[in-house]
Amino acid sequence: MTDSTAPLNIHIYTDPEFRQSRDFADERVLGIRDEFDGLAARIALSFSHDEASLNAALTDAEVLILVGSLDLADVAARAPKLRWIHITSAGVDRIPLDRLPEHVLVTNAKGNHEVRTREFSMTALLMLNNRLPDFVTQQREKRWAQTALEPIDGKTVVILGMGALGSGAARAAKHLGLKVIGVSRSGREHELADISMPQSELKTALAEADFLLITLPLTPETRHAVGAEELAAMPERGGVINIGRGPVLDVAALAERLEAGKLRGAVLDVFPEEPLPADSPYWTTRNLIVTPHSGLYDADYVPRCLRFFFANVERYLDDRPLENRVDTALGY
Numbered sequence: 001m002t003d004s005t006a007p008l009n010i011h012i013y014t015d016p017e018f019r020q021s022r023d024f025a026d027e028r029v030l031g032i033r034d035e036f037d038g039l040a041a042r043i044a045l046s047f048s049h050d051e052a053s054l055n056a057a058l059t060d061a062e063v064l065i066l067v068g069s070l071d072l073a074d075v076a077a078r079a080p081k082l083r084w085i086h087i088t089s090a091g092v093d094r095i096p097l098d099r100l101p102e103h104v105l106v107t108n109a110k111g112n113h114e115v116r117t118r119e120f121s122m123t124a125l126l127m128l129n130n131r132l133p134d135f136v137t138q139q140r141e142k143r144w145a146q147t148a149l150e151p152i153d154g155k156t157v158v159i160l161g162m163g164a165l166g167s168g169a170a171r172a173a174k175h176l177g178l179k180v181i182g183v184s185r186s187g188r189e190h191e192l193a194d195i196s197m198p199q200s201e202l203k204t205a206l207a208e209a210d211f212l213l214i215t216l217p218l219t220p221e222t223r224h225a226v227g228a229e230e231l232a233a234m235p236e237r238g239g240v241i242n243i244g245r246g247p248v249l250d251v252a253a254l255a256e257r258l259e260a261g262k263l264r265g266a267v268l269d270v271f272p273e274e275p276l277p278a279d280s281p282y283w284t285t286r287n288l289i290v291t292p293h294s295g296l297y298d299a300d301y302v303p304r305c306l307r308f309f310f311a312n313v314e315r316y317l318d319d320r321p322l323e324n325r326v327d328t329a330l331g332y
Contacts, residue, residue, distance in 0.1 A: 007044040008317060009081070011061040013054045014047070015068025019275075019293075021049075023302045024067045024088065032306040039310060042317055058082070063316070065309065069094040076101045084316065087326075088305050090164065091245055093218040097328040106326040107312060109305050110164045113296040117168030117215075118175075120243060120295035124267040125176060125211055126152065128239035133265030133287040140284075153177035155210040160202065160226065161244055162190045163332065165215035165296075169243070173213070181205045185221075199225070203233040211239050218245035219331035228253040231263065239265045243295055246270040255285045263287075269295035 012029060014021045026047045033039055046061075048054040051070075058064070058079040065086045072095050075082060084105045087095065092108050100106065127133065129152040138145055157173045159166050162184040170192035173180050182190045183205050187198030197205050202225075206212060212234065216222045227250040231240070240263065242249050251272060257263045265287040274293055276282060282290060312322050326332065 010063040011046045011057045012065040018068025107324045110324045114168045116296040118172045121169040122172040124241040133289045137286050157211040158205045158209040159213045161215035206233040214242040214244045216244040216248045217332040224250045241267045246272040258287050
């Protein structure tokens with residue numbers, strides 16, 4: 001903190017183009033703040049919904065909450081007192097971390113998706129196993145083709161990314177009786193994975209995958225981490241799920257294999273371009289189910305996110321370590 005006697009100056013910028021902005025209404029933020037006894041007297045909250053108002057507020061802000069995207073290229077000049085940025089999502093790819101001054105701490109909403117991650121992962125895995133993408137395509141074609149279905153128990157899922165989302169997905173997979181191969185940057189052993197492998201061995205892991213479930217954040221290293229070569233390493237019975245970030249997966253390469261019948265199906269909650277344009281070919285790609293980036297978002301997300309933030313504010317005021325620190329070099 002810069003001055004322990006003055007109220008902590010916190011500014012909340014809500015990107016008006018961001019789909020969740022209306023859920024972070026000023027009155028809602030203030031209501032959650034008031035749940036914390038005595039906190040209102042220790043902080044000064046301000047709000048902006050456009051960059052002109054934001055620029056004026058940045059002169060004095062020590063803490064900045066970002067709801068949505070913001071170009072922070074010259075933040076050191078625009079916000080000379082800034083010491084901490086909190087991002088209200090688990091992914092932090094919407095701001096240029098590499099341009100931030102070293103003294104600025106970054107935190108995120110990692111872990112806020114745990115319940116929905118388990119539920120949506122289980123839903124998507126069961127959809128693939130029960131051939132729902134195939135049946136949806138048949139329905140569009142008005143074609144009746146009865147198919148024998150197999151139990152999911154004992155099949156194999158490769159989970160790419162074993163952080164908070166990957167752990168939630170792994171819990172869902174274990175509940176369904178799946179063998180879990182956890183793939184991460186380091187390949188470090190994970191308590192929920194039957195086998196742990198480094199990302200450099202992803203194609204080896206995929207050779208026996210009934211399902212690939214992607215939970216990776218977007219960084220320069222993870223962009224198109226799953227491309228044509230990785231998809232070609234999967235058996236034709238395989239299905240793909242992405243609940244991480246859209247650009248991690250080469251969707252065009254996936255669509256090509258789905259159309260050719262070289263993969264059984266896919267459930268994608270995220271895409272490289274969002275919202276998905278009306279003229280996108282992915283709306284009608286065979287055996288592909290599109291969900292509108294809603295899989296991990298629930299009605300309690302915003303209150304949960306804000307309560308976590310204000311608890312972190314109390315830690316900051318008391319000179320205690322912040323939770324959910326982001327490694328700006330790694331991007332997560």
